[in-house]
Amino acid sequence: MKSFEFIIIGGGIAGVITYLFLKEKTNKILLLDKKEILEGASGAAGAFLFPKIGLNDLYTKFINSSILEAIKFYNSIGINIHTKGVILLPRNEKDFEKFKRYQKEIELPFKKIKEGFYFDFGSVINPDDLKKFSFNYEKIEVKKLQKKDEWVINNCIKTKNIILATGYEKIIDIPYIKIRPVWGERIEIKASYEDNELCSLDKCYFHKNCSVGKIEDIIKIGATHKRDCLDCFENIEEVKELIKKANEIVKIKEYEVLSIKGGFRAASIDYFPVVGKIIDIDKTLKEDKYIIKGDRPRKIFYKEGLYIINGMGGRGFSNAVSCARRLVEYIFENKDLGFLDTKRQFIKWARKEGEEYVKSR
Incomplete structure (x- = not known):
């Protein structure tokens, strides 16, 4: 044995x-x-290393300190984390009001960019690395x-x-x-698009109702968005849903789907x-x-x-x-x-x- x-x-x-x-x-x-x-779930993760905006409570502190620790760790073991910075945007009017209150709670270095916040350490990993x-x-x-x-x-x-x-x-x-399952997905596409006026996809990442990033000529879109959906699976309707969310950030025109990956995140x-x-x-x-x-x-x-x-x-x-x-x-x-x-x-x-x-x- x-x-x-x-x-x-x-x-x-x-x-x-x-x-x-x-x-x-x-x-x-x-x-x-x-x-x-x-x-x-890990293979389907967007693996976006983005901070959390919110009240400066124990949970927010943990998430944001973990982001910084992860960036240091991946760099130390030779993983390319594709650091370009990220702009976090409010999802709706209610979120916009929250962002105004949260601004004074943010401990990490940031820049205020119109309705959003820019963090220069925003990064993305390829899980396969x-x-x-x-x-x-x-x-x-x-x-x-x-x-x-x-x-x-x-x-x-x-x-x-x-x-x-x-x-x-x-x-x-x-x-x-x-532990409950939460369905999450990542799609990778090649597309023509109109950049967000705040920043080009070539120069930074975005997060709103989903996370959007471009590495070389491939656009990654990811979201964790459906609780207790044990019958969820990868399909073209899910792709359309993510494209719709991404369109709130950059205007995607024609696109070719390269991959669709989904899985159940484990949430306490x-x-x-x-x-x-x-x-x-x-x-x-x-x-x-x-x-x-x-x-x-x-x-x-x-x-x-x-x-x-x-x-x-x-x-x-x-x-x-x-x-x-x-x-x-x-x-x-x-x-x-x-x-x-x-x-x-x-x-x-x-x-x-x-x-x-x-x-x-």
Whole structure:
């Protein structure tokens, strides 16, 4: 039976970036996925590294700090991030009013350009560029996961530690972690168009109801826009919808569709990614029954060697960098995960659904 120190289940952007960080600590890693690496949502991602405009709260701070960290990380490993800067535009009149209020909240360097904001670090990645790295990878569908002296997968691979990077799909049921699928797409076209008066597509990117960028002579249009749409799939109607949104930014005339890619982003119910060790619900609630009454947990028990990195949402190519680094630091240096920790969802779940869960056992 093959043996490893870490197995990452899920070859999307969260699993791939986690692998790259883990590789600095150990070579005994295996990456598993039932598809190829960076397919599905990650392969369909626009991979736009754009900041967030909004109230300067914890979520906005996390998104924007993750963008800057991701840019530094990709540059350090030799990934071309095609930096040209991005103009963020309000979607409607309501958004326009919000933008006026948000202006004083922006901590990142920016320029005010009419109704929008320009950030000079706006960048775009080609997801396929990450495939150039060497991964110890096997195309396997995980059908059975057991804990014996170590974790055993499909009765043929064992490991001390498992990291679940499975996106919206479940390998095991973790009741307190709620991940929902959000359909997202990227299309690539060649087209004739009229530039936005604010900036040429050759010189900058745009985001409004979708993200639009041009690399060489190919225009990329991407959006994450349909929640709980499990019957969504790539089709020409979806293309027309994205073209319509892009036309609010640049006037596209004739176009040729080069590719259509779609997939289900994994989003948590509170939008923050979920990172850390999986909690042993039964043991924790047995030892501290007052958690379900609203008390703060006195002690939380965990499943030995079982971790998760999930809920990257529509910003996987930036969020995954920050989350993977923090997860590896948590595993090897016991650094606090803060608001990303799985505990936040567990405590909310225990207060709301814990009593019913205990009764059902």
